[in-house]
Amino acid sequence: MTDPPFDPAHRARHWSEVYQGRDVETVSWYQPEPKASLQLMDALGVEPGQAVVDVGGGASLLVDRLLVRGFSDVTVLDISAEALAASRRRIGSDRRATWITQDLLSWQPRRQYDLWHDRAVFHFLTSDSEVDAYRMVLDRSLAADGAVVIGTFAPDGPTTCSGLPVARYDADGIASALGPRFAVVRRVRELHLTPGGTVQPFTWVALRHTVPRPRPGAEPHHYPVPMTLEGPYEPSPAAWVREQVEAYERSGGTEANTLRDTGLPIVIFTTVGRRSGKVRKTPVMRVEHGGEYALVASKGGAPAHPEWYHNLMADPDTVLLQDGPTPLPVRVRLVTGDERSVWWERAVAAYPPYADYQRATEREIPVFVASVID
Numbered sequence: 001m002t003d004p005p006f007d008p009a010h011r012a013r014h015w016s017e018v019y020q021g022r023d024v025e026t027v028s029w030y031q032p033e034p035k036a037s038l039q040l041m042d043a044l045g046v047e048p049g050q051a052v053v054d055v056g057g058g059a060s061l062l063v064d065r066l067l068v069r070g071f072s073d074v075t076v077l078d079i080s081a082e083a084l085a086a087s088r089r090r091i092g093s094d095r096r097a098t099w100i101t102q103d104l105l106s107w108q109p110r111r112q113y114d115l116w117h118d119r120a121v122f123h124f125l126t127s128d129s130e131v132d133a134y135r136m137v138l139d140r141s142l143a144a145d146g147a148v149v150i151g152t153f154a155p156d157g158p159t160t161c162s163g164l165p166v167a168r169y170d171a172d173g174i175a176s177a178l179g180p181r182f183a184v185v186r187r188v189r190e191l192h193l194t195p196g197g198t199v200q201p202f203t204w205v206a207l208r209h210t211v212p213r214p215r216p217g218a219e220p221h222h223y224p225v226p227m228t229l230e231g232p233y234e235p236s237p238a239a240w241v242r243e244q245v246e247a248y249e250r251s252g253g254t255e256a257n258t259l260r261d262t263g264l265p266i267v268i269f270t271t272v273g274r275r276s277g278k279v280r281k282t283p284v285m286r287v288e289h290g291g292e293y294a295l296v297a298s299k300g301g302a303p304a305h306p307e308w309y310h311n312l313m314a315d316p317d318t319v320l321l322q323d324g325p326t327p328l329p330v331r332v333r334l335v336t337g338d339e340r341s342v343w344w345e346r347a348v349a350a351y352p353p354y355a356d357y358q359r360a361t362e363r364e365i366p367v368f369v370a371s372v373i374d
């Protein structure tokens, strides 16, 4: 997992060209029947009343088969408009199907789903930052008692797919990449026969959330909007941080609103410790653009991520950000590729020492973008 992330613009161009003017039955991943997908959905007990999202669904026939089975809420997301157009031509205007043209890694889902299905998309993520971004989108999209079906190339499968390098997995590898909140329900090995007659071993895995996460007061399938964060407040052990937060909050952001004597503005964000449950407040440089804010996990160029990085990864929807009189609920997402580069330039423009911090560490400094939840 060390390859640099595949640039999002290249990714979009690549997949657009793959499907452009092509008979979708000739692509190597074409299958006339999505057997493993349906078998694992049955193993999970997914029912027609439940909402399904097929990420990187391309021109797959899974949506056709689900509609025939009576499913009434099937979303197909793909980076390639050409791929989705091929499916739409088959299906026509069926209101039970929703089509989203979008790069999965920067998707900001507006609702939640009971089943996340992914055949041969996860394996294209060959860098840690891409896998992190995938996990975050999955986390936001999946209902508290939701389930996941993922199929990737197996350890003895091909090393490339559609001319791109892939990561190969066994079932435990997929499960561990998704994190401890998922438990494996079923594993399947499939030998996929490509239209060209080649056999490709696939690993399939069905998983469920291990701990259902009840969201009190939340409408089903919609995000709750946290206005306050529950938990005991743990002021920073560093006196200057503690005092800055206290003065900023007391004055509604009119005092203590710069980094010490630099004159450069800060904002304060609040998270809940994923293990401790404690509420913590962190001042960071104010990097604002179009109403969104970058949160740069630089830790002054230290070798490891700051602790709050892990809290944001664990619960990106339970965050407050204060840039003025009141803290506002925000949703954060880890940005990658070109989007990270654009935000990184903004961050360095706002606070030039970030460039030194990046030079001082071997890790790529993670950048989150916080958007206010309406």
Ligand SMILES: C[S@@+](CC[C@H](N)C(=O)[O-])C[C@H]1O[C@@H](n2cnc3c(N)ncnc32)[C@H](O)[C@@H]1O
Residues within 6 Å of the ligand: 011, 015, 029, 030, 031, 055, 056, 057, 058, 059, 060, 061, 077, 078, 079, 080, 083, 102, 103, 104, 105, 118, 119, 120, 121, 124, 161, 162
């Ligand atoms: C190997 S194909 C599999 C298609 C489909 N799942 C199937 O089983 O037929 C990979 C699909 O993922 C889509 N894809 C690749 N990267 C993506 C991304 N970052 N976001 C959304 N779709 C992506 C491609 O356009 C392509 O349709």
